[in-house]
Amino acid sequence: MDTTQLLKGVLDLAVLAVLRAEDGYGYDIMRRLRAAGLEEIGDASVYGTLRRLFNAGLLTTYVVPSEEGPHRKYYALNAAGRDQLDRSGKVWRAFASTMDSLLDDRGVAA
Amino acid sequence: MDTTQLLKGVLDLAVLAVLRAEDGYGYDIMRRLRAAGLEEIGDASVYGTLRRLFNAGLLTTYVVPSEEGPHRKYYALNAAGRDQLDRSGKVWRAFASTMDSLLDDRGVAA
DNA sequence: ACACGCTACTTCGCAATGCGAGGTAGCGTC
C-alpha cells in the first residue's frame, strides 16, 4: 500500500543511480525518479536526500542560472559517490534476493 | 552499510511470509528470519513487528507452555493477514522491479 | 495589472519503525 516505508534507505540509492546517468538538479531528479516508477515521491524527500548525500561527501554541486526560471543547483557523482553506488547496489541486490526467496518459499500469488 | 533502513516497511512482509509457512513464536521467527538471510535482525524488531501486526488484526495468537523453557506465544496468520501478505508481496515485487531497472540504467536515461 | 501555474529551492516539524539497552524469568549444565 504505502511505498513510503519501502523507500527508507533506498532513496539514496535511487538518487545515486539517477545521477550516474547524468548530472541533475533537484526538480529534475524528482521528475526522473517519478518517470522511472517512483511516482509518489515528494520533492522534500529528494531535496533532503541530495543534501544528505552532499554532506556525506558523495556529490559535488554547481549552480547554473536558467533563463526559463529560477537557478538550478546541479549535483554530480564524485568518486566516493560512484563507489557508494556500487556498494549500495550490491547490498540492495542481496537484500532483494533474500526477500524474494522468503516470498517465493511457498508462492505468494503473483 | 546498513540493512536497518532497508528493512523499513519490509519487515512486516518478511514476518508475514515466515508465518505463512508455519505458526511461530517470536524467538523462533527471529531465528527463521536470520536463517533466511536477515542475519542482523534484532529481537526487539521482531517482537515489535508482531505486536503491530497483531494490533492491526492480521494475526491470532495463543500461548503454549514449554517444558524446555519459558512459555511460547505463538502467532498465526488469519484471513486478513494472508490478504495483506498477498497485497504487500505484490507491492514489494513492483517496487523491487522499479529499483532494479533504475540500477540497470534503464528507464531513466532511456 | 493581476491572477494563475509551472519551475526551483528551502525550512520546519511530524510519523513511522528498526534497534540497542535494559529488565524478567524458566531451565539445564558445569
Added chain:
DNA sequence: GACGCTACCTCGCATTGCGAAGTAGCGTGT
C-alpha cells in the same frame, strides 16, 4: 550458583520520507 540459552517485554533514540509552508523567477491569459 554462575553461566548460558531460551523467551518475552518496555523504553527511548536515530533515521528518514513527507506534508505544509514559504520564497522566488518566469510565461500566459484575461
